[in-house]
Amino acid sequence: MNKKIKCILIDLDGTIINSGPDLIDSLNFVLRNQNIKPVEKRIIGSLVGGGAKAMIMRAYQNLKLKPPLNIDLLIEEFLEFYFENCSNRSFLYPNVFNTLKKLKSKFRIALCTNKKQFITEKILMNFKIEDFFDCVLGSDSKSNLSQIQKCWNIV
Known part of the structure; x- marks a missing residue:
């Protein structure tokens, strides 16, 4: 054949x-707005995959925090920031x-x-x-x- x-x-x-650098910057923007310490850039590989919600949830888990109650708001914040900065360091x-x-x-x-x-x-x-x-x-x-x-x- x-x-x-x-x-x-x-x-x-x-x-x-x-796109790792811009994704981690966007995630850390969201975390800082929640008064949470940023995640280290070296762990990006363990956070990506499955979209913004999965990334945020994995970050909270990595930082040993309870899942956020306002996840939809955090996703929106993440996407807005990422859209404005999606090619800064990618x-x-x-x-x-x-x-x-x-x-x-x-x-x-x-x-x-x-x-x-x-x-x-x-x-x-x-x-x-x-x-x-x-x-x-x-x-x-x-x-x-x-x-x-x-x-x-x-x-």
Whole structure:
């Protein structure tokens, strides 16, 4: 069976960009506003994955604190700060731009990420890589059937 590859699906964090520095800054902003000591940057790997709520809850657990009662407010605060600062210290991994350029010349490229759509789009624009992607699906795209259908048609 000889099938031709037409589309490549790529994740954002840990594949194209290292967003750890901006994520930890956003988390520590939220913690400081709650009069909680910031977490150390070296533990970012144990906190990420699963979105803002999971990250905040893991930080509280790491600091041996009771889960926050106002988690929804903290998530909102985190996302607002992160949106404003999502490209301050994050960076593209080496050779990503040239690799995307080569891939785009031969394939369609779709991006799928656990980040919210509006934050993902801002990051792609800030790094000037948005034009490489035929489709972008953020974590909140799950309820956007037209966006999912667009990606499905591309794939």
